């Protein structure tokens with residue numbers, strides 16, 4: 001039996017990537033809207049209601065509109081936008097979050113795909129909160145290094161047009177400390193307050209790494225780097241898309257340098273703990289268009305329809 005799939009936002013960065021993943025699949029029938037009607041709400045509504053799975057790869061407002069157009073109770077919506085990620089009526093689309101999350105994704109007809117920075121942050125932080133190491137009221141901060149494809153078509157065009165020397169060096173942004181991923185970071189990590197979060201976009205297409213600094217003497221209990229790696233290994237035991245770095249050796253660091261792009265073209269997230277025993281940084285790395293967006297959306301569909309979770313995805 002094939003699954004009828006519609007991608008609303010098929011011409012955008014995430015939408016095009018999703019179509020790449022899906023077009024090779026024999027278990028999926030892609031419903032394609034005519035290009036000149038792709039922003040026509042009536043036509044979108046027809047396609048959304050004809051789909052078993054509808055991916056929304058749209059700005060938040062257009063996602064909300066798409067949801068309002070769906071009246072078929074069988075249509076499962078998998079939304080890549082920020083609109084519903086902390087909404088109780090939606091399953092958070094991170095199957096590895098905690099035991100039981102896959103069942104939520106399987107059972108729900110409304111699935112919100114996590115933000116790219118948020119995915120990395122939550123994967124690094126949530127296990128330590130659940131293990132009682134990181135107090136929920138710890139004053140966390142974090143920064144993220146990301147490729148420019150995270151900014152969608154507009155930012156890609158700016159970087160690729162060339163001729164702007166200001167885009168050559170890394171650019172910190174969201175300086176008002178109100179980045180749109182803060183609510184999901186707080187809620188899905190079970191923190192009392194949002195972190196001070198500073199993203200930095202660099203002159204490379206894709207790849208993302210979030211860094212979370214910790215003072216060991218401020219934690220609820222003293223832990224070593226090995227303890228943190230063991231907590232990760234236990235939390236993510238059996239997870240094919242999560243890799244826990246076992247040490248800080250040359251496999252993890254290239255002459256002491258960290259490679260932000262090493263997970264590109266995979267759906268994998270790598271987790272690290274570095275430091276000197278007193279001062280620690282947690283790091284999580286992923287492809288912002290893979291596990292950070294389209295890969296995660298496909299993984300959610302695989303879980304929801306009961307397909308092999310790795311179909312179309314590289315670990």
Ligand SMILES: NC(=O)C1=CN([C@@H]2O[C@H](COP(=O)(O)OP(=O)(O)OC[C@H]3O[C@@H](n4cnc5c(N)ncnc54)[C@H](OP(=O)(O)O)[C@@H]3O)[C@@H](O)[C@H]2O)C=CC1
Pocket residue numbers: 008009010011012013014015038039040056057058059060062080081082114115116149150151152153154288289292293294
């Ligand atoms: N890029 C990334 O790394 C990630 C993005 N996301 C999220 O995914 C969503 C899409 O992002 P991204 O692909 O980067 O964005 P893009 O700007 O690349 O693409 C958005 C697409 O939506 C189309 N669109 C806009 N309004 C409407 C409408 N009313 N009806 C139908 N189509 C519409 C746009 O059309 P047009 O081509 O005419 O502009 C465009 O093709 C966003 O919510 C974003 O937050 C999530 C995770 C990561």
Ligand SMILES: CC(=O)N[C@@H](CCC(=O)OP(=O)(O)O)C(=O)O
Pocket residue numbers: 080081082114115116117146147148149150151152155180181199201288292293
């Ligand atoms: C470089 C850049 O601008 N990145 C985007 C994040 C893209 C993403 O994953 O977030 P959403 O799914 O919430 O869009 C940003 O920081 O807003």
